[in-house]
Amino acid sequence: MAPFYAQSVTSLGAPLHPLCRETSGIKNNPQVCPYGLYAEQLSGSAFTCPRPTNKRSWLYRILPSVCHKPFEPLKEGHLTHNWDEVEPDPNQLRWKPFEIPKAPQNKLDFVSGLHTLCGAGEPRGRNGIAIHIFVCNTSMLNRCLYNSDGDFLIVPQQGKLLITTEFGKMLVEPNEICVIQQGMRFNVEVFGETRGYILEVYGAHFELPDLGPIGANGLANPRDFLVPVAWYENCQVPGGYTVISKYQGKLFAAQQDFSPFNVVAWHGNYTPYKYHLEKFMVINSVAFDHADPSIFTVLTAKSTRLGVALADFVIFPPRWGVANNTFRPPYYHRNCMSEFMGLIKGHYEAKEEGFQPGGASLHSMMTPHGPDAECFEKASKAKLEPERVAEGTMAFMFESSLSLAITKWGLQTSECLDKNYYKCWEPLKSHFNSKRK
Known part of the structure; x- marks a missing residue:
């Protein structure tokens, strides 16, 4: 199914799914939701944050996300926030294109193809960042990921990403970016060899920079950010569905027998979003x-x-x-x-x-x-x-x-790792001439 988008990430109250238009105008958490749905709030900020920075959305689900088995450790990918694995290196560093494994000999999806390249701080203290590389060649099947630690800013470089979220679908291509904010469950479908970059932040959300003397117009305009329209699955998953949590820098997996993308309608200002760099x-x-x-x-x-x-x-x-x-x-x-x-x-x-x-x-x-x-x-x-x-x-x-x-x-x-990077400056010559006027 093709992705659908609302107009702007900055608008409060994104369009509801057509099935649930009549939920507009009712209380956030009614005693009985229309169509027998469950109301669930996803909060991206403290309840008492000032209104401009208060982030939350209400999700109206077929089953609440609490219905799953206990989480167990999952050993996949090369994620870490241990910044003491090797000695510090102040040198200029450059990497050649990160290699994408060949399928079917080595199948990697978005989760198993995650590699942490560098970072600082740590998620428990809610202050820091990590930079990851993802390389994958197959889609995530019957499983999703959510990040308990922070926000993912995803920059695809090769290959399209069809990202299914609890809020709906987004097709993200090279020269576009998307942001999956803390706690949002998502699944990534790919169409061949795929590669890209991720900037993860702990303890803050991405926002538009202040414009100062530039004035009202310039840089990235709010109108160009797109958010999904509600899309849902109502199905039992044979063999179960795996929900993966990135928590304190490690991965954990829990099982449930239904799709996590069972949100029939939503409204709020805490959403995933995408932006075209052009x-x-x-x-x-x-x-x-x-x-x-x-x-x-x-x-x-x-x-x-x-x-x-x-x-x-x-x-x-x-x-x-x-x-x-x-x-x-x-x-x-x-x-x-x-x-x-x-x-x-x-x-x-x-x-x-x-x-x-x-x-x-x-x-x-x-x-x-x-x-x-x-x-x-x-x-x-x-x-x-x-x-x-x-x-x-x-x-x-x-x-x-x-x-x-x-x-x-x-x-x-x-x-x-390009060990000869420093050599690109070696041919620089002195042009100093003290006698030149």
């Missing part, structure tokens, strides 16, 4: 110098410090470069943030060789980084005229105020 309204310099890369922020998860993000999701989309007397690629840089970059498609302007779609790089706090030698020489001699930048390309960055640790899988187990 909808982003790019802001840029039109005179000289660089604006800070924060102008490319799509979503942010705020920390407790004003103006400092727990994590930002930033993109570098196609745009015009017109600045005068300016070195136009990203400048050489040291930063008090951690910068993880991925590439969905095309060639990133600062490193056209080596940084490939499906790969990644990590530049840790205060570790210098910037254009490779070839990019520097080319941009230094280029004729400064209006030019299209990043045409056919979509690079992105997960940026965090936390100092990220690499996992054992990221440094030792994965065969994709």
Whole structure:
């Protein structure tokens, strides 16, 4: 069945399923629900949060989600929040495209194909992030996942994801993103070899950044975020249905004999949602110098410090470069943030060789980084005229105020680590001339 979407993630009271239009206007938790349904609230914030940050939705289900057997540990994937597996590494790091296993010899679905690459903090204290890679070649059959620890921001790089949630279905393709918020059950269907990136945040939800002097319009517009319309299954599952919980960084599985996607209707403001990156309204310099890369922020998860993000999701989309007397690629840089970059498609302007779609790089706090030698020489001699930048390309960055640790899988187990990354800067030459006017 094709996915259906409501118009905006920001609207309170998304459309109900046609079967339950008459539930609109009744109490959230009536003594007897229409059609014999059960009312169940999913809360994404403390009950007493201020109204602008209070997140909750009411789900009207055929059976409540409490009907399952006890959870048992599940050994799948390479998920971890143990940041002491290996010694810290401050070097510039780059990974070649993460390999997708071949089916049918090695079948992996979205859960079994999850690998933690780096992170900081921990979910029990409700403060931190983790960056995961997913590689899979088969769909999740009769099982779903929900994250008790935090929110998943999913960035597919290769292959479509048909995501079934308790709120309905979403088809998410490369150059789109989706956010599955804490506690929401979902299932991922794929159509061949599939790969992508996940930014997980503990203790905060993603939101649109403040625009400040930009004004009312710009960057990602609320109208372009889409949420599902209610869709439900009413069936007994032969052999049972597996509900997987990610809890304190580990996976647990429980059995039940019915589909968890039995929500006939819902309303509220705590939902999964998707966004197409081509909808982003790019802001840029039109005179000289660089604006800070924060102008490319799509979503942010705020920390407790004003103006400092727990994590930002930033993109570098196609745009015009017109600045005068300016070195136009990203400048050489040291930063008090951690910068993880991925590439969905095309060639990133600062490193056209080596940084490939499906790969990644990590530049840790205060570790210098910037254009490779070839990019520097080319941009230094280029004729400064209006030019299209990043045409056919979509690079992105997960940026965090936390100092990220690499996992054992990221440094030792994965065969994709590019051990020659540092060499891309070795050809840089000194052009200093004290006698030049």
